[in-house]
Amino acid sequence: MHRYRSHTCGELRATDVGSDVRLSGWLHNRRNLGGILFIDLRDHHGIVQLVVRPERTDVVERLSSLSKESVIRVDGGVAARGEENVNPELPTGDIEVEVTEVEVLGAAEQIPFTINADDGVNEERRLEYRFLDLRRERMHRNIMLRSAVISSIRRRMTDLGFNEMATPILSATSPEGARDFLVPSRLHAGRFYALPQAPQQFKQLLMIAGFDKYFQIAPCFRDEDARADRSPGEFYQLDVEMSYVEQEDVFRVIEKVMTDVFEEFGDGRHVTSPFPRIPFREAMLKYGSDKPDLRTSLELVDVSHVFAGSGFKAFADKHVRALAVPDTADQPRKFFDQMGEFAQEHGAKGLAWVRVGDDSTLTGPIAKFLTEDDTAALLSAVDGKPGTAVFFGAGEFDEVSKIMGAVRVEAARRTGNFTENVFRFCWIVDFPMFEKNEDTGEIEFSHNPFSMPQGGLEALRTQDPLDVLAWQYDIVCNGVELSSGAIRNHEPEVMFEAFGIAGYSKDDVEREFGGMLRAFRFGAPPHGGIAPGIDRIVMLLADEPNIRETIAFPLNGNAQDLLMGAPSEVEEARLKELHLSVRKPPQVRPAE
Secondary structure, three states, X not given: OOOOOOOOOOOOOHHHOOOEEEEEEEEEEEEEEXXXXXXXXXXXXXXXXXXXXXXXXXXXXXXXXXXXXXXXXXXXXXXXXXXXXXXXXOOXXXXXXXXXXXXXXXXXXXXXXXXXXXXOOOHHHHHHOHHHXXXXXXXXXXXXXXXXXXHHHHHHHHHOOOEEOOOOOOEOOOOOOOOOOEEEOOOOOOOEEEOOXXXXXXXXXXXXXXXXXXXXXXXXXXXXXXXXXXXXXXXXXXXXXXXOOOHHHHHHHHHHHHHHHHHHHOOOOEEOOOOOEEEHHHHHHHHOOOOOOOOOOOOEEEOHHHHOOOOOOOOOOOEEEEEEEOOOOOOOHHHHHHXXXXXXXXXXXXXXXXXXXXXOOEEOOOHHHOOHHHHHHHHHHHOOOOOOEEEEEEEOHHHHHHHHHHHHHHHHHHHOOOOOOEEOEEEEEOOEOEEEOOOOOOEEEOOOOOEXXXXXXXXXXXXXXXXXXXXXXXXXXXXXXXXXXXXXXXXXXXXXXXXXXXXXXXXHHHHHOHHHHHHHOOOOOOXXXXXXXXXXHHHHXXXXXXXXXXXXXXXXXXXXXXXXXXXXXXXXXXXXXXXXXXXXXXXXXXXX
């Protein structure tokens, strides 16, 4: 028999009754019932119940004194459970193993939190002992789901004719929109490598080199703050690039892969197909977001014209967006108060509202400020039928979009206008090529600087930069942005013109992107791509609200690895070798 096991803990069945077996795993749980010791033994494959009879005194004593999570090897015989003791929730629930011998392979100290139950331990503690946290059933399941999803994606991409290729980790800095992680060079004093925010330039170079269809499960590094759907430091994406394609060709490939993967791992949840295409400006107007949650059909409506020049000063001459929520006649006043509190949590000063009565008259805090003409125009704009509640946001376009976009989803959830257990995908298209920096007033890229503008060189030279659209697109699922992508600019003159509008001189472009430009000058095919985030895909499939729950060893919200102690200080000798000195911020003395 094998030194450690003849079977795994999850594979024994009724057909194995009467067999002698050897098992190894963690002591998951222990119960002593009338002198009979019951042990739940766990390994990667599952849990099996062990039984130790009182006459096995040495085994009883050994197992009774061990801490939970100790690793043991046991020998014994497989026996059928009595009918009254069968556990239908376990694949091994029809049998148990009567232990005759035990060996301790790895004794455990007292564990800092329970493994076999969620004891509410905080995240910092969990990350400090992540190797223990990963033993928990939910976390183990999430990481195995991640592995299976990546394996499925790889298989599907290969079947579609894509070639998996690796791109460099040490490279040059690039304006991807976030801070780079920099790596000092020992051989070139004062110079730095950058960890890739994405393999953007390299995958384009692979197209120019003639490889036609590339993909990679690519590690990416960005020095960004954490969010629920963004892990600081590093993340992984399905990086894709294709030659001789237009936007719809990219959509066709990614829709198939995403649909197949979400149907495979979605536990029967319905997947949108085909994915609707929503222009960016339409998305901002109707949903208040460029990552709309389509699990509700509620839409925002621009009603600025209703209040233009109105005597209602709070709305007059402002951008006003309305949200009509049907079938709210039975909602108590508390519902409206709670929606107002929710809006305030998202930056609003308050949330105006009216309710439509059976005779199409309005009631509510602002109803008295609306004339008959205002009321008629409003009901026509929002299709306000009796029993409908109408919420309002007024102010600057972006501010109103942010607040009312959140109100839209919250109101839908609270009123039953929201569909759970589905995956609603969409494409956001027609992004502006440029935007104005609110702080500096300068024109800068709004998305990916390597994108092809719609209309090409002529559009860049003849249109207002803020009116130029790009062949850029995002894929969104349930209000979560999974990816950005674009048809790339592959012409040097277009690149110079686009970067010039964003404030880069020709010398700047040559210096920053010399490799790309050199490649473009030697025959570059039209190409495009995208990069859906693996972490976010798994987060959606696992129905987890926080992306760190789907990553084996994530950094915490402060970008620290509490298990390994990163970031850590470096010895002076190592700094000297790298031609570096450390300048720490001054310590603030506490007031005496």
